[in-house]
Amino acid sequence: MLLGTCRVNKLNHLEIGGCDAVELAKEFGTPLYVMDENLIRENCRTYLNSIRSLHENTDVIYAGKAFLTIEMCRIIEEEGLCLDVVSGGELYTAIKAQFPAKRIYFHGNNKSYDELKMAIEYGVGRIVVDNFYELELISDLSKKYPAKNIKVLLRLTPGIEAHTHDYIKTGQLDSKFGFGMENGQALLAVESALSIKGLKLMGFHCHIGSQIFEEEPFKDAAQIMVKFAKTVNDKYGFNTREIDFGGGFGIKYLETDRPLPVKEYIHALVTSVKKCCQNYDVPLPKISIEPGRAIIGEAGTTLYTVGAIKNIPGIRKYVSVDGGMSDNIRPALYGAKYTALIANKAASPKEERVSIAGKCCESGDMLIWDIDLPKIDPGDILAVFCTGAYHYSMASNYNMLPKPAVVFVKNNTARLVVRRQTYEDLLSNEVYLPPAKKVYTASM
Numbered sequence: 271m272l273l274g275t276c277r278v279n280k281l282n283h284l285e286i287g288g289c290d291a292v293e294l295a296k297e298f299g300t301p302l303y304v305m306d307e308n309l310i311r312e313n314c315r316t317y318l319n320s321i322r323s324l325h326e327n328t329d330v331i332y333a334g335k336a337f338l339t340i341e342m343c344r345i346i347e348e349e350g351l352c353l354d355v356v357s358g359g360e361l362y363t364a365i366k367a368q369f370p371a372k373r374i375y376f377h378g379n380n381k382s383y384d385e386l387k388m389a390i391e392y393g394v395g396r397i398v399v400d401n402f403y404e405l406e407l408i409s410d411l412s413k414k415y416p417a418k419n420i421k422v423l424l425r426l427t428p429g430i431e432a433h434t435h436d437y438i439k440t441g442q443l444d445s446k447f448g449f450g451m452e453n454g455q456a457l458l459a460v461e462s463a464l465s466i467k468g469l470k471l472m473g474f475h476c477h478i479g480s481q482i483f484e485e486e487p488f489k490d491a492a493q494i495m496v497k498f499a500k501t502v503n504d505k506y507g508f509n510t511r512e513i514d515f516g517g518g519f520g521i522k523y524l525e526t527d528r529p530l531p532v533k534e535y536i537h538a539l540v541t542s543v544k545k546c547c548q549n550y551d552v553p554l555p556k557i558s559i560e561p562g563r564a565i566i567g568e569a570g571t572t573l574y575t576v577g578a579i580k581n582i583p584g585i586r587k588y589v590s591v592d593g594g595m596s597d598n599i600r601p602a603l604y605g606a607k608y609t610a611l612i613a614n615k616a617a618s619p620k621e622e623r624v625s626i627a628g629k630c631c632e633s634g635d636m637l638i639w640d641i642d643l644p645k646i647d648p649g650d651i652l653a654v655f656c657t658g659a660y661h662y663s664m665a666s667n668y669n670m671l672p673k674p675a676v677v678f679v680k681n682n683t684a685r686l687v688v689r690r691q692t693y694e695d696l697l698s699n700e701v702y703l704p705p706a707k708k709v710y711t712a713s714m
C-alpha cells in the first residue's frame with residue numbers, strides 16, 4: 271500500500287519523498303519515524319480547500335495531539351491552518367514555534383489554573399471550555415487580565431459516538447468530556463458563560479469520535495448542534511457565531527479500509543449545517559473542523575531493523591524488530607492493525623506468513639499478526655505504514671527504550687527534526703546523589 275510519495279525504486283527499495291528508506295535507516299538508525307512532508311502539506315490543502323470552497327467562514331484546526339513538534343507547528347502555520355492544543359506542554363511547543371496566538375484553540379477536560387493563565391497571557395484565539403470548574407477558573411483569570419479579550423467555545427456532548435463502522439446515537443450523557451445536552455447542563459453553561467464579564471462566548475464545539483468512515487454521524491452532529499443554536503437564540507437571544515465539529519475523519523491503515531474522500535465528509539457536514547440553519551432560521555455560523563489523524567497519519571512510516579526470528583513449525587514465525595509498543599502503542603491499546611513491507615525487498619514476491627513482534631517484555635507487544643512478506647532475514651528493514659498519528663505523540667520509554675528520531679523527507683532530501691533519545695536522556699531527569707564514599711581505617 272504505497273501512499274503519498276512512497277514508491278519502489280530501481281534497487282527494489284522503498285523510497286519516501288525521493289529518499290531511499292534503506293539509506294535513511296543507515297544514516298539515522300532505527301526505529302525511525304519518517305514523515306512525508308509533501309503529503310502533510312497536501313492533506314492540509316485538501317481540507318482547507320474542500321471546506322473553503324463550500325463555506326468561506328471556517329477554520330481548519332490541526333489537532334496537535336496526533337503529532338506535534340516545532341517543525342510541525344511551522345508547517346501547519348505556513349499552510350494556513352489553526353492549531354488545537356490540549357495541555358501546557360502542547361501550548362509551550364506552539365509558543366516555541368512562534369505559532370500565531372490567535373490561531374490557537376485550547377482544549378482539554380482538566381485545564382489547570384496555570385495552563386489557563388499561560389493560554390490567556392499568550393492570547394490564544396479560543397479556549398474550548400469543558401466544564402463548570404473551568405468556567406470558574408476563567409472567570410477568576412478574566413478579572414486578573416481585564417485587557418484580554420477571552421473568547422470561548424463551550425464543548426457539548428451531542429450523544430453521538432462514532433468509531434470506524436461503529437456508530438451509535440446513544441443520547442448518552444456518560445462522558446468525561448463537555449456539557450451534557452440532554453440534562454440541561456449545556457444550557458446552564460451558556461447562562462453561566464454569558465454572565466461572566468470579560469469572557470466572550472463565540473459558540474459551541476463537539477467531537478463525535480475517531481477514524482469515522484461514514485458521513486451520517488457528521489450530518490447528525492450538524493442537526494443537533496444547529497438545533498441547540500436555535501434553542502439558545504430563542505432562550506437568551508444569543509447568536510451562535512461559530513460551531514466547531516471536532517475531528518475524527520477516517521484514514522487508510524489497511525488496503526481494505528474505505529474512508530470517504532475528504533470532499534464527501536466536508537460536503538455532508540457543511541450542507542447539513544446550511545440546511546439546518548435554514549430550517550431553524552438561525553444565521554449561518556463559522557463552521558470549523560479539527561482533523562488530526564487525517565492530516566498526519568498516512569504521512570508517517572516507521573522503519574525498523576529485523577533481529578531475532580523464531581519459527582515454531584506448524585504454528586507461527588515470530589519476527590522481532592528493534593522497536594514495538596514503546597513507539598507504537600496502538601495495536602496493544604486498541605487492537606489497531608497495520609500493513610508493512612520489507613524496505614530492501616520492496617517489490618519482491620511474498621513468500622511467507624509471519625507475525626511482527628516488538629522488543630518489549632510483554633507478550634502483548636505485537637505490531638502485526640499474520641502478514642505475508644518476502645523471505646525475511648535479520649538485518650532487513652521493515653517499513654510499517656500509516657504511523658504518523660498518535661505514534662510519536664504516544665511513545666514511551668517502556669523498558670528504557672530511547673524514543674526514535676523523526677525525519678522529514680521531501681524532494682530527495684531528509685531533515686532530522688527530532689534526534690533519537692540517548693541513554694543519557696533516559697536518566698536526565700533523575701535526581702540522585704553519588705553514593706558517599708566509605709572511608710576504611712585500620713581499626714575497622
Ligand code: LLP
Pocket residue numbers: 333336354377477479480481516517518519560561562563564600659660
Ligand atoms: N478534536 C478533539 C476535541 C479531539 O478530542 C480529537 C481527538 C481530535 C480533534 C482529533 O481527532 P482525529 O481527527 O485525529 O481522529 N489515540 C487515539 C485517538 C484519540 C483521539 C482523541 N481525540 C488513536 O491513536 O487512535
